[in-house]
Amino acid sequence: MPIRQGLIWGDWRSQLKHSITKLDELKQWVEVSEQEEQAIAASKGKYRWRITPYYASLMDKTDPTCPIRQQAVPQLEEFVPYPGASVDPVGDTHYRKTNRVVHKYPDRCIMLVTDDCAVYCRHCTRKYHTTDVGGTYFERSEALSWEADFDYIASHPEIRDVLLTGGDPLTYDDLRLEFIISRLREIPHVEIVRIGSRYPVLLPQRITDELCQMLEKYHPIWLNTHFNHPKEITPEAAAACDRLLRHGIPVQNQTVLLKGINDDTETMRALCTGLLKIRVRPYYLYHCDNVTGVSHFATSIEKGREIMNNLKGYTTGFAVPEYILTTELGKVPLHEQKVVQTAPSEYIVENYERKVLHWPPVEAEELAVPSPTA
Numbered sequence: 001m002p003i004r005q006g007l008i009w010g011d012w013r014s015q016l017k018h019s020i021t022k023l024d025e026l027k028q029w030v031e032v033s034e035q036e037e038q039a040i041a042a043s044k045g046k047y048r049w050r051i052t053p054y055y056a057s058l059m060d061k062t063d064p065t066c067p068i069r070q071q072a073v074p075q076l077e078e079f080v081p082y083p084g085a086s087v088d089p090v091g092d093t094h095y096r097k098t099n100r101v102v103h104k105y106p107d108r109c110i111m112l113v114t115d116d117c118a119v120y121c122r123h124c125t126r127k128y129h130t131t132d133v134g135g136t137y138f139e140r141s142e143a144l145s146w147e148a149d150f151d152y153i154a155s156h157p158e159i160r161d162v163l164l165t166g167g168d169p170l171t172y173d174d175l176r177l178e179f180i181i182s183r184l185r186e187i188p189h190v191e192i193v194r195i196g197s198r199y200p201v202l203l204p205q206r207i208t209d210e211l212c213q214m215l216e217k218y219h220p221i222w223l224n225t226h227f228n229h230p231k232e233i234t235p236e237a238a239a240a241c242d243r244l245l246r247h248g249i250p251v252q253n254q255t256v257l258l259k260g261i262n263d264d265t266e267t268m269r270a271l272c273t274g275l276l277k278i279r280v281r282p283y284y285l286y287h288c289d290n291v292t293g294v295s296h297f298a299t300s301i302e303k304g305r306e307i308m309n310n311l312k313g314y315t316t317g318f319a320v321p322e323y324i325l326t327t328e329l330g331k332v333p334l335h336e337q338k339v340v341q342t343a344p345s346e347y348i349v350e351n352y353e354r355k356v357l358h359w360p361p362v363e364a365e366e367l368a369v370p371s372p373t374a
């Protein structure tokens, strides 16, 4: 592992300060391929990239198809236009109510609190917001007032659940985070606060005891994270999740189905069962959106369903995430229909081995009642 002068491995601020943002720096970690080198050059002025030393330490030195490398190092495919691709497929701009609040579902909203991340994932759904050098959904000034955002939530009593996302909210220091969460907690109808963060995966050192102690003051706090590959389940990541859990913060995982990274049953099974071992619940498997600069990671829905069919019934029920398509109209489950209604209150159901039966049974067999023995 390359030694960077001044880098304190266990200190998240030091990790961010010594992040890899230049080709020469990346070359200290891996043998950069010609395509990667060209993509890094093409990124200049277009897409931001940054890799923490921790995440870089998980990269395969020689193999550019390494799942960690593919998620973190720019790729030439990002610059290939795809039909129908959009910078905002989930409709953030359509449902945006203030600078930071997006209100799409009846009883919950999201706050895009930052466009900054520890690593700029190449597959980010909000690529335009997080990595596009020229564009973002909101005014970049961190000094911009938060009052209109809090006022919107306070004046909408139907909002009981606020998800802090971005970008990655944990890029803020504890003080700034506490400011946001404490202000939300002052709003009586906000029942839960959720944080969407990839820090447990990209820079687990960020999950300090101090952070967890601050968060637990504002329970109920939930955290959704984003592991995509079993290689990411390291002892450091496990320890970060354990710290959150010990402070009463449930940790759930949202995976994105990514071509060449996790689009096969074995990898997905290893990921989901590996997450259970660190007490993280696999929650959603997102179908990869047709996002500008990301489309090359998309698989077919048939492939996603095949993987789901190979998991459901074959492993622990709560190791199997819900397969979801995100659309402008909201989330749409993509599971194959296993129940067909044939008449009022009559169904044909199919199990995981594709065996079918009628429900209720068409010809219920009479149970033989054993006669009492003396």
Ligand code: SF4
Pocket: 116, 117, 118, 119, 120, 121, 123, 124, 125, 126, 130, 166, 167, 168, 198
């Ligand atoms: S950490 Fe999340 S928001 Fe940031 S680039 Fe990665 S996927 Fe996007």
